[in-house]
Structure formats: structure tokens, C-alpha cells
Amino acid sequence: MVSQVADEKPQLLSKKAGCNSHGQDSSYFLGWQEYEKNPFDPAANPGGIIQMGLAENQLSFNLLEDWLEANPDALGLRREGASVFREPALFQDYNGLPAFKNALARFMSEQRGYRAVFDPSNIVLTAGATSANEALMFCLADHGDAFLIPTPYYPGFDRDLKWRTGAEIVPVHCTSANGFRVTRAALDDAYRRAQKSRLRVKGVLITNPSNPLGTTVPRADLEMLVEFVAAKGIHLISDEIYSGTAFAEPGFVSVLEVVAARSPLAADVSGRVHIVYSLSKDLGLPGFRVGAIYSANAGVVSAATKMSSFGLVSSQTQYLLAMLLGDKDFTRRYVAENKKRIKERHDQLVEGPKEIGIGCLESNAGLFCWVDMSHLMRSRSFEGEMELWKKVVFEVGLNISAGLSCHCREPGWFRVCFANMSAKTLDVAMQRLSSFVHHASSFVDEAGRRRGSGPARSMSCPLAIKWAFRLPPASADRKAER
Numbered sequence: 001m002v003s004q005v006a007d008e009k010p011q012l013l014s015k016k017a018g019c020n021s022h023g024q025d026s027s028y029f030l031g032w033q034e035y036e037k038n039p040f041d042p043a044a045n046p047g048g049i050i051q052m053g054l055a056e057n058q059l060s061f062n063l064l065e066d067w068l069e070a071n072p073d074a075l076g077l078r079r080e081g082a083s084v085f086r087e088p089a090l091f092q093d094y095n096g097l098p099a100f101k102n103a104l105a106r107f108m109s110e111q112r113g114y115r116a117v118f119d120p121s122n123i124v125l126t127a128g129a130t131s132a133n134e135a136l137m138f139c140l141a142d143h144g145d146a147f148l149i150p151t152p153y154y155p156g157f158d159r160d161l162k163w164r165t166g167a168e169i170v171p172v173h174c175t176s177a178n179g180f181r182v183t184r185a186a187l188d189d190a191y192r193r194a195q196k197s198r199l200r201v202k203g204v205l206i207t208n209p210s211n212p213l214g215t216t217v218p219r220a221d222l223e224m225l226v227e228f229v230a231a232k233g234i235h236l237i238s239d240e241i242y243s244g245t246a247f248a249e250p251g252f253v254s255v256l257e258v259v260a261a262r263s264p265l266a267a268d269v270s271g272r273v274h275i276v277y278s279l280s281k282d283l284g285l286p287g288f289r290v291g292a293i294y295s296a297n298a299g300v301v302s303a304a305t306k307m308s309s310f311g312l313v314s315s316q317t318q319y320l321l322a323m324l325l326g327d328k329d330f331t332r333r334y335v336a337e338n339k340k341r342i343k344e345r346h347d348q349l350v351e352g353p354k355e356i357g358i359g360c361l362e363s364n365a366g367l368f369c370w371v372d373m374s375h376l377m378r379s380r381s382f383e384g385e386m387e388l389w390k391k392v393v394f395e396v397g398l399n400i401s402a403g404l405s406c407h408c409r410e411p412g413w414f415r416v417c418f419a420n421m422s423a424k425t426l427d428v429a430m431q432r433l434s435s436f437v438h439h440a441s442s443f444v445d446e447a448g449r450r451r452g453s454g455p456a457r458s459m460s461c462p463l464a465i466k467w468a469f470r471l472p473p474a475s476a477d478r479k480a481e482r
Helices: 002-006 026-037 061-071 070-076 099-113 128-140 184-196 218-233 255-261 266-270 299-310 315-326 330-356 382-394 422-442
Strands: 125-128 146-150 167-174 201-207 235-239 273-278 291-295 368-372 411-418
Touching: 026 273, 026 382, 061 070, 061 330, 061 368, 070 255, 099 125, 125 128, 125 218, 125 299, 128 201, 128 235, 128 273, 128 299, 146 184, 167 184, 184 201, 184 218, 184 299, 201 218, 218 235, 218 255, 218 266, 255 273, 291 299, 330 368, 330 422, 382 422
Parallel strands: 146 167, 146 201, 201 235, 235 273
Antiparallel strands: 125 291, 273 291, 368 411
């Protein structure tokens, strides 16, 4: 027995570190991996893969650079010509710098036309929206508890919400019949399914504007969601990190506006409604890792503040952003110009596929479009979707996100990002897609069958269909866009 024990190899990793339950086993993360192996560059690698799977806002970056050039004290850690290096360099508690929290609260209120006003004391700073969402899971759910999330949803939620917390996700199935809007019937169905699986439902999580749909949630739908959580006595998390990207009517409505209008029940509901925000999308600063939880629940604020010590925002970053967001004239100009540029780029992307017979869900926000390519699949199935996705990535050279990775129940939908590249690169992407569609059309008849007796074109990727569903452990550290 002693010899047998001596021969056993020690387990170097914990079960949590070694498990494959982090949700990064989808085509979404595999596409990232393949792009990083062969990234497009117009000069150095014009045949490389164009990254259209990253919801990053680079459209207004020059405005930020111009502000920094005009305000060198923000980067040089100076105030009225004197060094303030000591202030951010020394210890700061995890409540954050008051100047930054005040500026952030004002910026969030300004974006909503002051129809919702944010109290700095209810803000918890986190290292990005990923950290904010996970912290809320730790605050609100025990291991095995569940949150309902309308589909399609951001693929990273499977990791962000579940991996370390042990929480579960129950999808609320939405369909293209009504533009993927959530309904009370779909919520009730998801709630019943959770109960049947012996899961205690702790809340509903929505993204508004939606990732991946690129649509704002209508006020009527928000009112229905608030009524639902009020009736069930559960929480509502509204991830509003794309709130400043809404470029067309009906515009963005924060759930905070809806709660404020519910005067008879506001006190009962307000403590169970929580907002997640970050500067990654509206300001295009994902590398700064600045996120926030907003909650009127003192217990949530207290617990999340303690948890934020595991993912603090650098004091230097807070100092810089306090000055930037404190410049009201700049933020007003930036928000207006940013929305204008997003709309222009959105229209450029929509027109490209439209000219070759590919439709997009009508959208008014976000950094992406929800594109219907189902008619290009050889079979209306998720196997057909994966086959088409692999062709687009490996043959066309466009990394887009398959609907399956977003838990869409209807095969053939894809999320296509447009704001992380130049207009010229987007033109190249559309030319590639157009060539692919025309080539595919010549081989597929009206019934969707490939013409000719030869085999389908082989692909450069050596893996089979199953890699769209499971990645090897070595690929488990793919990036997130949030």
C-alpha cells in the first residue's frame, strides 16, 4: 500500500483550475484563437483573418488622444503644475477615489439625460464588467442557485457567472418571430424549467442594449421584467455597458428609470434591481479595466465593496478618468460624436450584406449586427451552422461569432462586429463575404443541395465538428471582450 501511494503523481492543480466548466468551450473562443494565429494586416498579412468577433470601440479613439494631448497633467499626475504622484501611488482603500466616483456617477446620469440619477455612494468599482457580474453572482446566489437570461446572450456569461461562483444559468428562449424580444410567457417557461430541475431562481439578468442583438430593450419590456421580479421576489440585473452606443430611436431606457416611475412599489423593488456598467464600450477603454456595480441595496454595496479588493481599479487610472469625465464639455461632445460614428459604421456593415442577399436584425445600438445567414447553410441545423462558420473563418478569413455560442435556438444567426477596425478593413471584409456568397450560390441549388457529384470543399482546419463545442484545456484562457 505504501508503495502504491508513493507511485501516485500529486495533483498539481485544483479541481476548479483543471475542470472544463468555464464556458470557454464554444466556437466564440475558438475563433479568437484562430485569429490570433493569423491576424489580418493590410500590409504585412493581407490574407489573414479579420477580427469581427471582438466588440471593441475604436471609432472615437482620436478624440480621447486629442483630449490627453490637451491635458497632459492627467497623464503626468500633476495638478496646477505640481506633482500629485504620491496621492495615487500610496495605498487607497477599495471604496475608490471620491473624485472618480463622483465623475462616473455624473457621466452615467448625463448619458441617460438625467432621467435616472446615480448616487456615487451606491457605486462599487470593479476591474471591468466581467468582475462586476461575477461579484453580483457571489452576492446574490449560492452554489447551485440560478439566474434566468434571455437568449441569445453574450458567450462569456457562461464563464463569468458560473465558473467560480457555482451559479447556474437557465436560458429564457426568445425567437426571431418578434425580433428576439423577451416575453412573459418565455420567462414563466424558464422559471418552471428551473423549478423542475430543482434550481432556486435568484434573479433575471439582461443586457440592455443587447449583446449580441444590438437592440435597446423597449420600456414596455422593462416594465414587464420589473413586474416579473416583483411578483417572484427575485433580483434583476441590468448589464448596461452599451448604454452610450444607442444611435437611433427608440433610444436607450435604463431600468432605473422604470423603477423610479413605480412609486407605489419602488421601495420594494429598488433594492433588488442592480446595474452593471463599464467604460469599455462607451469610451472604448477595455484595457483600463474599469467597471461598476450600481445598487440601492446597502447589503449588496457593502458585500461587493469587500469583494472588490480582489479586482481593484488602479488609482492612477481613476485619477486620469476623474479628470477626463469631469470635463463636461468634452464628454458631451464625445458622446454625440461617438454615436454618430457608430451609426455610420453600422450602416456600412448593414448595406454590405444587404447587397448580397444577407439580412440583419434591425438594430439601434451596440458595436455589432445580428446577421441571418441561414440560407447559406447546407442544412438548417446547428451542424450546418458550424460548417458555415468554419468556412467563413478558415476560407473567407472572417472571425464572426456563431449563434450557437450565444445559445440562440435558431441556427443560422451570427454576430458580426464592426467598430474595432477601419472603414477600409470593413470594406475588405465585405468584399470577401460577397465573393464567398457568389461562389457558394453557384454550387447550391434552390433546395439547398450542393450541385455536382464531387465532395464538399475540404477546409484547412484539421478538427471536426466537435471542436465547435469543446476546446482543449490549453485553450481555456481565451480573452474576453468585456
